[in-house]
Amino acid sequence: MAMSRTRKTVLIITSVVVVLFLVVLIGLAVLVAAFRRSEPRIDNNSVLALRVAGSLPDYVPDDPLRRFFGSTDQSLSNLTQQFSKAKVDNRIKVILLDINMSSAGMGKAEEIRDAITDFRSSGKPVYAYIEYGTDKEYYIASACDKIYVAPPGELFINGLAANVMFFRGSLDKLGIYPDMVQMGKYKTAVETFTRKDMSDANREFINSLLDDLFNRYVDTIAKARNKSADEVRALIDDAPYSAAKAKELGLIDGVAYHDEIEKELKTRLGYKDSDELHVVKSSEYSEVEPESLGLDKGEKIAVIFAAGDIGSGKSNDGATGGESIGSDTLAKAINDAGNDKSIKAIVIRVDSPGGSGLASDIIWHAVEAAKAKKPVVISMSDVAASGGYYIAAGANKIIAQPSTITGSIGVFAGKPVIKGFYDWLGISNEYVLRGKQAGMFRESEKFTPEERAKFEDLVRRNYYEDFVPKVAKGRNKTAEYVDSIAQGRVWTGGQAKERGLVDEFGGLDRAVEVAKELAKIPKDKGVHRVILPYPRTWLQQLFNQEGDETQTKAAQQRAAVMATLPEDAQRALRFMSLMDHAKSGDPMLLMPFDIEIK
Numbered sequence: 001m002a003m004s005r006t007r008k009t010v011l012i013i014t015s016v017v018v019v020l021f022l023v024v025l026i027g028l029a030v031l032v033a034a035f036r037r038s039e040p041r042i043d044n045n046s047v048l049a050l051r052v053a054g055s056l057p058d059y060v061p062d063d064p065l066r067r068f069f070g071s072t073d074q075s076l077s078n079l080t081q082q083f084s085k086a087k088v089d090n091r092i093k094v095i096l097l098d099i100n101m102s103s104a105g106m107g108k109a110e111e112i113r114d115a116i117t118d119f120r121s122s123g124k125p126v127y128a129y130i131e132y133g134t135d136k137e138y139y140i141a142s143a144c145d146k147i148y149v150a151p152p153g154e155l156f157i158n159g160l161a162a163n164v165m166f167f168r169g170s171l172d173k174l175g176i177y178p179d180m181v182q183m184g185k186y187k188t189a190v191e192t193f194t195r196k197d198m199s200d201a202n203r204e205f206i207n208s209l210l211d212d213l214f215n216r217y218v219d220t221i222a223k224a225r226n227k228s229a230d231e232v233r234a235l236i237d238d239a240p241y242s243a244a245k246a247k248e249l250g251l252i253d254g255v256a257y258h259d260e261i262e263k264e265l266k267t268r269l270g271y272k273d274s275d276e277l278h279v280v281k282s283s284e285y286s287e288v289e290p291e292s293l294g295l296d297k298g299e300k301i302a303v304i305f306a307a308g309d310i311g312s313g314k315s316n317d318g319a320t321g322g323e324s325i326g327s328d329t330l331a332k333a334i335n336d337a338g339n340d341k342s343i344k345a346i347v348i349r350v351d352s353p354g355g356s357g358l359a360s361d362i363i364w365h366a367v368e369a370a371k372a373k374k375p376v377v378i379s380m381s382d383v384a385a386s387g388g389y390y391i392a393a394g395a396n397k398i399i400a401q402p403s404t405i406t407g408s409i410g411v412f413a414g415k416p417v418i419k420g421f422y423d424w425l426g427i428s429n430e431y432v433l434r435g436k437q438a439g440m441f442r443e444s445e446k447f448t449p450e451e452r453a454k455f456e457d458l459v460r461r462n463y464y465e466d467f468v469p470k471v472a473k474g475r476n477k478t479a480e481y482v483d484s485i486a487q488g489r490v491w492t493g494g495q496a497k498e499r500g501l502v503d504e505f506g507g508l509d510r511a512v513e514v515a516k517e518l519a520k521i522p523k524d525k526g527v528h529r530v531i532l533p534y535p536r537t538w539l540q541q542l543f544n545q546e547g548d549e550t551q552t553k554a555a556q557q558r559a560a561v562m563a564t565l566p567e568d569a570q571r572a573l574r575f576m577s578l579m580d581h582a583k584s585g586d587p588m589l590l591m592p593f594d595i596e597i598k
Helices: 005-037 064-068 076-088 106-120 135-141 168-174 188-194 200-224 229-237 243-248 258-268 327-339 357-371 419-425 449-475 479-485 493-498 508-518 538-543 549-563 567-582
Strands: 046-054 092-102 126-134 146-156 177-183 279-281 299-307 309-311 324-326 343-352 354-356 376-385 397-400 405-407 411-417 490-492 527-532 588-590
Touching: 046 076, 076 092, 076 106, 076 508, 092 106, 092 135, 092 258, 106 126, 106 135, 106 200, 106 376, 106 508, 126 135, 126 258, 135 146, 135 200, 146 243, 168 177, 168 188, 168 419, 177 188, 177 449, 188 200, 188 411, 200 229, 200 490, 200 493, 299 327, 299 508, 309 357, 324 327, 324 357, 327 343, 327 357, 327 527, 343 508, 354 357, 357 376, 357 449, 376 508, 397 493, 397 508, 405 493, 411 449, 449 479, 490 493, 508 527
Parallel strands: 046 092, 046 279, 092 126, 126 146, 299 343, 299 527, 309 324, 309 354, 343 376, 376 397, 376 405
Antiparallel strands: 177 411, 354 588, 405 490, 411 588
């Protein structure tokens, strides 16, 4: 039915009003951002108040509109940059670090500790304030000069626990059979769906991981608090503690509210009782450009962030759901950096449990092409395993934290057989085939012996002819040696370094320094970090400038549904969505990321 003239007029006027509103809104945001971008006034003898909380993604774009609308997203790179600036800023005398509950992993916790230690080398102190702390929060706080806990606060330093969930029982009830093939004794990612309990191999490497992580945790706390390792183990066994008890035991330095700590800082910094303490908030200090302090200046080094599961196509930056690595997006960023003659080296920051074998290989190829032109350095975040290690293996150098989860060099593939589920629903189906192997991926039938043999051969080739040789070449090892330490086994960064899978310990800052050295940039010269791919603005994310509107809505709907589910269920569904790729023959390079260590 044709639209009436009146309706057309109303629609046009409405559209014009909406566009004008957006233009005005953007204009105001830009003006406010420009005003806020002017260097803020930082008083001498100031205290910088920083906060550790949330998931701490490696990178969040510094977008004026995002700040204008009050986004509180905090990234690890922004947090560590605040420490770096404050270290050389004579106006900042102390950092007061408010450590709240964070879902970041132990690798990022170590990177924050490194930033604290580096700041303290300037002779300036860091005070930690905790209201409620678990092992991770206390681990970060232990790097500070003093630790305070609020009077009603608690310290739950109970030790580390690994939670591994299995869904085979649920699948059996639904009539779904996971027909899987794995290559590697320890490639236990499939066991989430094929078993109801841990295999011996699974239990072996999880115990090994926990031993390494726990021993490092104990030794670090012991050194920080001037105790023996045995004393710390005994304290952990007897936890949790009230704030008062924690002070009595020497785990913290004081029991105080936030304002009481500020009073102590006034005394330390020589303020009069009537003076107001100059406290600089993180949001305000972010407006201080690193260049104004002599930082982030010099030759260009590209920093490329790669976070999330690995798949084909474009990356998801988290605006419409969880972050993901798209092979098209990441390969283009690496190629662009490789072809840009003004960029002297490339650092790729990887935080990924892996994903599609095909997508991982495309990214690996881009790394190889770029490495032929300039140095490429990998910085591992919390996790860089399986496909996450595949894309890292060819780099000139690999930098990781001792607690980074890495390795998992192995392959699995398969399909869910849902005939029982069909039967339960009263659904029947028939296949009409042309070609002897045309029915290999029938969802209602298990692999025949011949199909399984061919499928196993495919997975075997991916492991022995692709993954292992490429790691061996990148790490300058024999294929036999790599196979002996691979087999899908997950290692900590410390264990991986002992086996030659990692070159040295450190975070993103150290990786940039290594890239600078490889690019033969003089030590006394600074470098400028160029973030690639160029971050999308808040508006581009909102309107999905690079994508399809239907896909955006679908992603938003999926994100909304996922957000309502328990965390364990979210991890399971992520895993199942990746298995959807595997059922069509795409080998999966994925670690058992449903392992959760707290």
